[in-house]
Amino acid sequence: MLQIDALSKTYRAGDRALSDISLSVPQGQIVGLVGPSGAGKSTLIRCINRLVEPSTGRILLGDIDLAGLGKSDLRRQRRRIGMIFQEYALVERLTVMENVLSGRLGYVPFWRSCLRRFEPHDVRRAYALLDRVGLLAHADKRADALSGGQRQRVGIARALAQEPELLLVDEPTASLDPKTSRQIMRLLTEICAERALPAIVNIHDVPLACQFVHRVVGLSGGKMVFDGDPATLDEAALSTIYGADDWQAMRQESQDDEVIESDARPMRVGA
Amino acid sequence: MSEITHYREVWAPRPPRTRLLIWFAWLLLVALFVYCWQVMTENTIWAFVSDAPRQAMDIGSRMVPPRWSYLPELLEPLWDTLNIATLGTLGGIVMAVPVAFLAARNTTPSTRFLRPVALFVIVASRSINSLIWALLLVAIIGPGLLAGIVAIALRSIGFVGKLLYEAIEEIDTRQVEAVSATGASAMQVLNYAIVPQVVPTFIAIGVFRWDINIRESTILGLVGAGGIGLKLQASINVLAWPQVTMILLLILGTVVVSEWVSAKLRRAVI
Numbered sequence: 001m002l003q004i005d006a007l008s009k010t011y012r013a014g015d016r017a018l019s020d021i022s023l024s025v026p027q028g029q030i031v032g033l034v035g036p037s038g039a040g041k042s043t044l045i046r047c048i049n050r051l052v053e054p055s056t057g058r059i060l061l062g063d064i065d066l067a068g069l070g071k072s073d074l075r076r077q078r079r080r081i082g083m084i085f086q087e088y089a090l091v092e093r094l095t096v097m098e099n100v101l102s103g104r105l106g107y108v109p110f111w112r113s114c115l116r117r118f119e120p121h122d123v124r125r126a127y128a129l130l131d132r133v134g135l136l137a138h139a140d141k142r143a144d145a146l147s148g149g150q151r152q153r154v155g156i157a158r159a160l161a162q163e164p165e166l167l168l169v170d171e172p173t174a175s176l177d178p179k180t181s182r183q184i185m186r187l188l189t190e191i192c193a194e195r196a197l198p199a200i201v202n203i204h205d206v207p208l209a210c211q212f213v214h215r216v217v218g219l220s221g222g223k224m225v226f227d228g229d230p231a232t233l234d235e236a237a238l239s240t241i242y243g244a245d246d247w248q249a250m251r252q253e254s255q256d257d258e259v260i261e262s263d264a265r266p267m268r269v270g271a
Numbered sequence: 272m273s274e275i276t277h278y279r280e281v282w283a284p285r286p287p288r289t290r291l292l293i294w295f296a297w298l299l300l301v302a303l304f305v306y307c308w309q310v311m312t313e314n315t316i317w318a319f320v321s322d323a324p325r326q327a328m329d330i331g332s333r334m335v336p337p338r339w340s341y342l343p344e345l346l347e348p349l350w351d352t353l354n355i356a357t358l359g360t361l362g363g364i365v366m367a368v369p370v371a372f373l374a375a376r377n378t379t380p381s382t383r384f385l386r387p388v389a390l391f392v393i394v395a396s397r398s399i400n401s402l403i404w405a406l407l408l409v410a411i412i413g414p415g416l417l418a419g420i421v422a423i424a425l426r427s428i429g430f431v432g433k434l435l436y437e438a439i440e441e442i443d444t445r446q447v448e449a450v451s452a453t454g455a456s457a458m459q460v461l462n463y464a465i466v467p468q469v470v471p472t473f474i475a476i477g478v479f480r481w482d483i484n485i486r487e488s489t490i491l492g493l494v495g496a497g498g499i500g501l502k503l504q505a506s507i508n509v510l511a512w513p514q515v516t517m518i519l520l521l522i523l524g525t526v527v528v529s530e531w532v533s534a535k536l537r538r539a540v541i
Binding site: 049051075076077078079081082083085087089090091092093094098102103104105106107110113114155158162 | 445449450452456459463
């Protein structure tokens with residue numbers, strides 16, 4: 001479905017953010033992208049829909065190379081890729097419904113979107129999605145009136161309104177509490193399973209990732225250092241991704257977390 | 272812990288060199304002040320200055336009581352003044368909005384050519400006082416309300432344009448990114464991600480400028496651009512001080528009311 005070939009990104013200042021990443025994601029697979037901050041997780045995700053311009057390499061979605069597209073072709077292809085952001089990135093002063101319908105912008109002419117006169121089937125789908133994420137009653141509230149977890153649900157509905165063929169998820173739980181994080185991850189995985197959607201989830205919380213994703217890709221210093229089943233992500237692998245000391249500290253933190261969280265499921269890390 | 276056993280008892284927020292420099296800067300400032308004072312007082316005729324309190328009392332005594340019977344005659348020019356301010360503000364806003372979007376770094380279609388042009392329009396408009404705009408326009412389109420309206424509008428472009436383009440440059444880029452990522456066109460991104468973020472600031476700027484324009488339009492009559500300023504000039508010319516007082520009171524009242532209205536409006540949008 002998604003095929004990344006020898007993708008590299010060098011920022012203008014000369015920082016090499018990604019080097020020679022090759023990755024293939026089949027239909028329905030959820031890939032968790034883990035690694036320390038600065039490893040290039042965000043850059044990799046953003047290169048795929050070209051919010052960041054890749055320097056070299058190919059990004060094939062189906063048989064179209066996204067890396068080489070011109071402006072208007074890129075817009076057309078972006079419709080196929082839904083993106084869910086860290087800290088939601090909703091348009092705060094618009095209503096929940098407008099935010100969800102903004103997922104349809106690539107499909108409707110300007111005058112329709114400007115007058116907010118979306119086609120009946122778009123409106124029906126938006127309501128159905130809001131129902132799916134449990135926010136039907138909040139459709140006409142302003143986005144900034146919602147709680148963090150609710151806003152991220154709107155973010156998910158907006159991405160799904162595009163009817164995407166691929167989901168890019170950038171730190172979906174970064175600003176949420178542990179319980180809400182789990183709910184959001186569960187919702188995401190359920191939705192991907194329902195639609196056989198492939199997804200790349202950039203996530204810093206390794207235990208949470210292992211609980212929900214099908215495959216873990218570890219980045220460190222812009223290079224891919226791990227690729228495999230979450231069950232095979234052992235101490236040695238995590239030490240290569242995070243560096244030995246940092247990983248120990250992180251594990252300690254998440255164990256504390258587990259003690260506090262009564263609804264937590266057993267960790268599969270290092271099993 | 273560390274090996275140090277004696278800790279210094281002297282601490283200052285800045286190193287000595289910096290302190291010396293700051294002291295020197297203050298010295299320069301005082302010297303400059305003394306020099307300026309000298310220049311300022313050189314051409315002052317002190318006899319007039321010492322006479323000032325008496326003169327003020329004299330004019331003051333001639334100004335009271337205000338001539339209340341003059342009020343009905345002032346209402347029509349006052350209405351004109353309000354119209355100059357309101358229509359001028361609207362005109363200024365209409366012209367300022369596209370200029371602001373061309374001037375903002377993140378929305379301008381061309382940084383090389385259009386942005387400098389837009390910035391120049393803003394600076395040109397701001398650098399000329401509305402009274403001078405009115406003076407020019409009275410010469411060009413003749414005396415009357417229209418000259419006043421256009422003068423206020425031209426002066427407002429710069430003010431509204433500058434504040435608005437700064438607001439546009441400060442928007443949250445993640446919201447813009449999120450809308451672009453859906454495959455929206457540039458116009459749709461403007462409509463869905465940028466405009467909603469600047470609307471409250473935009474309304475606040477407009478109301479604030481309207482408030483300023485009410486004050487500015489009261490004097491435009493001095494150069495023949497219509498409104499209550501015409502009456503003010505006429506009264507001063509014939510030394511009709513009680514009428515001048517009446518006009519000043521009326522202007523004061525109008526400004527207080529406009530200030531109250533704009534405060535209310537601003538609170539309503541934010």
